[in-house]
Amino acid sequence: MYIIKLDAIDSTNSYLKGLTSVNLPKDFTVVVANHQTSGRGQMGTTWQTMDGKNLTVSVFKDIATLEVERQFYISMVVAIAICSALDKLKIPKLSIKWPNDILSANKKICGTLIENVVKQNQLKGSIIGFGLNVNQKYFEKLPKASSMSLITGIVYNKDEILSALLTELQTYFALLEAKSYSEIKSKYESLLFRKDKPSTFQNHNADTFSGIIKGVTDSGKLSIWTEDDIIKTFDLKEIALLY
Structure with a gap:
């Protein structure tokens, strides 16, 4: 080193x-x-x-x-x-x-x-x-x-x-x-913050929605179980966690 x-x-x-x-x-x-x-x-x-x-x-x-x-x-x-x-x-x-x-x-x-x-x-x-x-x-x-x-x-x-x-x-x-x-x-x-807990997110249009963080993909996208009962993946530029 x-x-x-x-x-x-x-x-x-x-x-x-x-x-x-x-x-x-x-x-x-x-x-x-x-x-x-x-x-x-x-x-x-x-x-x-x-x-x-x-x-x-x-x-x-x-x-x-x-x-x-x-x-x-x-x-x-x-x-x-x-x-x-x-x-x-x-x-x-x-x-x-x-x-x-x-x-x-x-x-x-x-x-x-x-x-x-x-x-x-x-x-x-x-x-x-x-x-x-x-x-x-x-x-x-x-x-x-x-x-x-x-x-x-x-x-x-x-x-x-x-x-x-x-x-x-x-x-x-x-x-x-x-x-x-x-x-x-x-x-x-x-170690993911708020994993498996109901959370609020904001998308790139400044709209908010609720979901539950389930993990990440190999490429680093965040997997969220959304209100419509579908797991969706989001890139860093697409979403922000509000807390």
Whole structure:
């Protein structure tokens, strides 16, 4: 494992993408920034983080043996690994809000951004970025955000947290490399936020409907048992869970 520590950077994912444009980095090359000025989230959102309080990390993972159609398994592995590390650190009521936000109860404490490197229709590597709220105490205009410290009252050593996360990432990526797909999918679905509970969703037309989350497809679509007694699948851009 090769760890690059930076004081400040626009985005750790962008930094790693710059490296991959020249040559693919070594497997498990890790970039950690004390301060990230332009952190990015899913679908073009920004990730707000207070200077020095949180973990902003990107990891390069060699995934050349993974089939393109199974690339959502990378998201599953990352979400499971983060939950496993946080569970061992006694963070309570952990779940995964589809596709890969990590919640404690109903508060978001970690977001991820996964950008895959595909060349000639083959997966070559994955840039796994995550922002974990560690010691931040205030979140302006973000009522659904929290941090490890707010939840437990403990001030954490970020290097220790990073070590725990990287250990779990290695463990669960080993499962992926062993092609333990059913085990990974089962574990991911067991952690899904509001699985098997009546929930309200909003579609891309801003219409709301009720349904029950039943799981995900191999490609990462959310399977919902709808009011008309049919299980339908939805992509990330098609639906939002209201909670």
